Amino acid sequence: MRILLVGAGGVGTAITRIAARRDFFAQMVVSDYDLGRAEAAVAAITASDRDGSRFSAARVDASDQAAVTALLREHDCDVLLNATDPRFVLPLFGAALEAGASYLDMAMSLSYPHPERPHELCGVKLGDDQFARAEEYQKAGLLALVGMGVEPGLSDVFARHAADELFDEIEEVGIRDGANLTVEGYDFAPSFSIWTTIEECLNPPVVYEKDRGWFTTAPFSEPEVFDFPEGIGPVECVNVEHEEVLLVPRWVDAERVTFKYGLGDDFIAKLKTLHELGLDRTAPLTVKTDLGPAQVSPRDVVAAALPDPATLGDKMHGKTCAGTWVKGTKDGKPREVYLYHVVDNQWSMREYGSQAVVWQTAINPVIALELVATGAWTGAGVLGPEAFPARPFLDLLNAYDSPWGLREQ
Amino acid sequence: MRILLVGAGGVGTAITRIAARRDFFAQMVVSDYDLGRAEAAVAAITASDRDGSRFSAARVDASDQAAVTALLREHDCDVLLNATDPRFVLPLFGAALEAGASYLDMAMSLSYPHPERPHELCGVKLGDDQFARAEEYQKAGLLALVGMGVEPGLSDVFARHAADELFDEIEEVGIRDGANLTVEGYDFAPSFSIWTTIEECLNPPVVYEKDRGWFTTAPFSEPEVFDFPEGIGPVECVNVEHEEVLLVPRWVDAERVTFKYGLGDDFIAKLKTLHELGLDRTAPLTVKTDLGPAQVSPRDVVAAALPDPATLGDKMHGKTCAGTWVKGTKDGKPREVYLYHVVDNQWSMREYGSQAVVWQTAINPVIALELVATGAWTGAGVLGPEAFPARPFLDLLNAYDSPWGLREQ
Structure with missing residues (x-):
């Protein structure tokens, strides 16, 4: 698996630190609008990474779909992991489809309130603009795994x-x-x-x-x-x-x-x-x-x-x-x-x-990508985390030394 | 009296409307960073002004002392009336002195808190930077009447x-x-x-x-x-x-x-x-x-x-x-x-x-200028409103149809 991570803020940086301890991927290109941020994230984990050369840094404007598509192709990435804020969901979601890559995010496309009765009726809902393109992902045999942080995720x-x-x-x-x-x-x-x-x-x-x-x-x-x-x-x-x-x-x-x-x-x-x-x-x-x-x-x-x-x-x-x-x-x-x-x-x-808070967000997309890489989670189209069997995910969360709990009320 | 008004915001515009009803000045140049604002203020009072030609509009950057000095000279103004926010006090205060004009403002130069004990000791006080140049105004025989709105004023x-x-x-x-x-x-x-x-x-x-x-x-x-x-x-x-x-x-x-x-x-x-x-x-x-x-x-x-x-x-x-x-x-x-x-x-x-609120601020500098124009208030240096006899001011406030009151407690 070759991953393009877009966004080297708090969550993106934590993703690199968690992923560096895992073997399931061959390459992670860490990209950001601010190249310095991407480089800092890569520099901080190069020492701890198992083979020292899986991470590289790149500059990209997440709002520029063509530039993101080109970057995916340049590095031959098969998955785009979106760790930016939700304004950039649509161009990144579009870029992955265009480049023939799978897509994963932790927040979905933005909502717009109902113009007349905003506190009663939905207008455009969270994710509507992504679900509208589900068939395109499905036809291309690509997975868009949406809302795969901690909440949602x-x-x-x-x-x-x-x-x-x-x-x-x-x-x-x-x-x-x-x-x-x-x-x-x-x-x-x-x-x-x-x-x-x-x-x-x-x-x-x-x-x-x-x-x-x-x-x-x-x-x-x-x-x-x-x-x-x-x-x-x-x-x-x-x-x-x-x-x-x-x-x-x-x-x-x-x-x-x-x-x-x-x-x-x-x-x-x-x-x-x-x-x-x-x-x-x-x-x-x-x-x-x-x-x-x-x-x-x-x-x-x-x-x-x-x-x-x-x-x-x-x-x-x-x-x-x-x-x-x-x-x-x-x-x-x-x-x-x-x-x-x-x-x-x-x-x-x-x-x-x-x-x-950022670490808790970051661990979940790494686990999900590992499940996709190992074939435990498979699918095509626009799918939420609840579309996949839960048990392998929860077992892997324990294996990452971050156990979950159950309280009977 | 020929007045350069700097600032055609709320207070500046109200000043033009109040002044338009009075005879004590020959010219008022209304200037602003946004020429459209100055022109709108002039257009609105040209009809009501007693001779229709006393007001004109100009563009000026209040932070540019040289530009303000040049504007004062170009229009041969003998007083600068500052109706901008307090960030611009010092360049305008300097420009008037440089051009040999009197100066009037409604807020004084800014304070800076005491670096170690801001809630006990004064640092740089309001007006300190103006009082520091009082002698220059005095030697030039010019009046800087500071804090002459409603409060201060x-x-x-x-x-x-x-x-x-x-x-x-x-x-x-x-x-x-x-x-x-x-x-x-x-x-x-x-x-x-x-x-x-x-x-x-x-x-x-x-x-x-x-x-x-x-x-x-x-x-x-x-x-x-x-x-x-x-x-x-x-x-x-x-x-x-x-x-x-x-x-x-x-x-x-x-x-x-x-x-x-x-x-x-x-x-x-x-x-x-x-x-x-x-x-x-x-x-x-x-x-x-x-x-x-x-x-x-x-x-x-x-x-x-x-x-x-x-x-x-x-x-x-x-x-x-x-x-x-x-x-x-x-x-x-x-x-x-x-x-x-x-x-x-x-x-x-x-x-x-x-x-x-803006009208109540604006009436006071107009009254003060009328007292200066008629010779009821005279002086040189940096002076506050309380440096002058109060009675002529309070009488003129009544004459402007905006009476003051006294309540025994």
Whole structure:
């Protein structure tokens, strides 16, 4: 397997560190808009890589489909691994198809709210623009494995595992994400891409119900306190737009699918303020710059003003938990479980030099690629993680020394 | 008198509308970085101006001292009226001196916090960089009348009036500013320049005490509820850095001088969030733009994302109050008064097409220039409004149909 990794930010860099310990691929070309970032990622793992020459760095603009296609061809890559933010999903998804490569991402193409009733009806949904091209991937015999990070990704694998082995009937699949991470010396330092966090938190959250289909609510709706395992404890969670709600119902039979994120009051208040000030917007404004009046996206400025979450690992403390709560029946009796994966920042920093949240995202696409490389996962078209058998994935997660857990509720 | 007005934003435009009704000047050149703004201001008052030809428009970059000097000379102006934001004070202050013109502004040169103990000691104070050149203005026989808007400006005139006519001894001069303005259809729409509001609210507030001199506190310190007149009612006020605290003690004998601004909880929370996110900063960040990666000041982006306060007049409701609360003794008895000026937005929109806050700022420099033109106010050097007799100013304010008030407490 020859992989083109696009994006050498926090998640991309962690991917190189995790992959360097595995044998399933022959080559990984690490590319970024900023060549220095790609080179730094490669330099950091060359010493630890098993044969020292599998990684190389390249510069590429992820928004330029033709350039990405050319890079795939130049290095004869058979898979494109997208580790950029969701703005770049469509050109990268298109480039892989054009170059005859498989494609894997950790976030799907962007949604657009319903023009008249944004808090009731879906407009363009997450991933719609990718599923629209599923037949092209299928006809080309290529796999587009979408939403294959931790959430979406591992959370979807958990849903499939619940359906396969733990339940006869599922009433609700509820993804629940929470953490007790703190960052020394910062009033406010999000532990994940603020661009993506704003996107998912301020868009109308999507909910699935079998008899109603997909629908939306107002941001931060249906708050509930969820008790997270391994010492994290209770965190207030609210509905957030997330890919699992769109993916799970396509392959898993469930009455209801939700996603709730443990944001906490302070974070919610800050996001609301950004929205009220219009600073969450991506549409550019004309602003004075050293190059003259230029078009600037306010959300890019918010991201630039905050510390890069990937660099905060040594100031972070605590654990992050991703997981899937499932309620239903097994053998005629009610059952409720929480399938989860916890990463302690101290452990991920010591073992990989990566902070917990980006590391937890990064491990899953590496495992998925290993399953594709070994033939344990096969398929063509646009498929979510729950389209594949869950057991080999969960076993490999344990083999990567990052065990998952199951709590009966 | 021939005036170069620099800045045709909200305040500058209101100045042209107020001045158009007065006879004391022969020419007003209205200049702006954006020529269209200057032309629009001129076009709007040409019909109402008494002789139709006193106003003309010009383009100028206020940060370019040489260009401003040349413009003053080209139009043979004897006074520069600065209606830009405080970043441009120094080049404009320098240009007037160079061209042999008098100078008037509504905000003074910027402060810089004390590098080690910003919430206790002053660093560079507001206006320090202007007072440092007072002798040059004095030797040239030129007047630099600084801080001559409403606050600072009219508030300083009130302080002088209190010292001249209402008190024998003054314990405290406390400027208190509050409003009950609302803007239809906006979650958040500041009624004055957000650039300036951030500057004054997030800098450490300065306080004067006779035995201690000037010192600073933490932002938003010493909250108090002040009851504003004419139906505005009680508003929570906090210490804010403002020019009056630096100006009043130079000419008025008082034990203590403070400035408190009625910001309200919601506004304070938003300013704190901007600060926590680093979006109040003026130091540029590198951000992607349509012209390539460029240097962008986050505070400029905040300003660009919000509606222009000067355009909100027809959606605003309510009144704004500026004033000076004075506590001391008269004829051996304790006395406490609040000298104030209230503008109703409905009135200022109907009479001048300008919203209340910018109109209230704009009227004061026009009155001051009229007093200079008629010889009622004379002087050379760098002088604050309280360096001049207050009575002629207050009488002229009544004559402009915008009466002030006095409330015994």
